[in-house]
Amino acid sequence: MLNRISLRQMEYFVATAKHGSIATASAQIHISSPSISAAIAHIEAELSVQLFVRHPSKGLGLTAIGTLVLQQCEDVLSQSSRLYEIAAESSAAIQGSLRVGSFQSLTAMIAPEVIFGFSRAFDRVELQMVEGDQEVLMNKLRALEIDLAITYDLHQGDDIEFECLATLPPYVLVGEVHPMAQLRTITLEELAPQPLVLLDLPMSRDYFTSLFAKAGLTPNIVARSSSTEVVRSMVANGIGYALFNIRPKSNLSLDGKRTVRVRLAGENRPMLLGLATYKAMKQSRLTRVFMERCRAYISDQYIPGMSSSAFFDRYVSGS
Structure with a gap:
């Protein structure tokens, strides 16, 4: 196709x-x-x-x-x-209130260009952004507290409509001086005994640990945080490795130390990034126009704030 x-x-x-x-x-x-x-x-x-x-x-x-x-x-x-x-x-089309949910680890990259760029383009739109983990966003969709969410395909339920815009495979993040930083690829079997710093968000933690469970392995979790930046800083300081799907353009942690991305070998379930809506809630014209903006701005070739998939593939393979 x-x-x-x-x-x-x-x-x-x-x-x-x-x-x-x-x-x-x-x-x-x-x-x-x-x-x-x-x-x-x-x-x-x-x-x-x-x-x-x-x-x-x-x-x-x-x-x-x-x-x-x-x-x-x-x-x-x-x-x-x-x-x-x-x-x-058309005053009926591009004015009114729009409530957009954003998966919290994506917000720093997605929100400025995609979400708030929309409100800058249409000054009659009153935009409210709601950050949260997957559980929070799904509950807010069902409670009609948000109109749609930019999020992942994690445990949504049959009442949620999900449209995939981009595919984000998992990769390994290590500190610059970590022995694994010299590798081009690494297997889950090699990772399992190594110290893991887990991104501890509801459903996200299940996704990362399921990668090991599928291979009959148990990861060695030594630290956890619900903050992407805290996990990156711990990794940069040698506390352990981490698994991520998002690909920030910067390889520096907040304390200025460098991290290195390593390809995870094998066939591993990717995260699908896209738009989630509640099936029982009729989409307004404003919501549909915003969704068109998301389709134009998010794809496998381009995601705001992230390295492109082609560049990322060359980066982690060393070519």
Whole structure:
């Protein structure tokens, strides 16, 4: 099945074509070069075409098919922009109260661009963000206290509708001087006896320990915290390793020490990041417009505040 080409990926391609250089486009739109490269590679793979040729002295040049794709992308982006303008002109569509739940370990990355970026674009929207773990968010959906949640596919129940936007496989995080920092991959069997610092959130803790249980193993948990940053700091200071799915762009803990990501070998269940809604609650037009924004801003190729999957794969494999 073909993957979608997101509006965000089109924007990166158009910026690169306009500036003739990934590095220049990166500087102009404030997006990392690896993220732009991954977006272009995805479009080329999706369409089975070559968009650019590299000229030694002139940088990147569009191929003939690349020029045609550029025109179409510009048209789509223009139409998309017009959709928001039309929606903004409709007082019935883009005004009112929107209550968005956010899984707490995702909030620092997702909230500024996706959630509050929406309220900045539509000043008639009164936006309320509610942070919480999975249990809190599911309870608030059922109590009609939030309209939707940006969260994971953890223990939702048949009354919850979940739409996956991105796949986040688990990986191992260690301190810079940890012996495992020199490895490209590590197995659960090798990890089990090592000290584990567990991200101790309801349902999340069950997810991480289930990875070991499926392999008939028991992890050696030496410390716990419900705070992502506390876990990262403990890891950076050599207390143990941790398992994570989110991929922050920074490899530094809050106390300035460096962490290293190592690929977890084997077939391990990923976390699915997406949108959760309560089936019994009819979605308002405002909610549906916000969900469209989420679809445009969150994908396997781009998640605000995170390293792209393509860049992450190269990083942890050392290539």
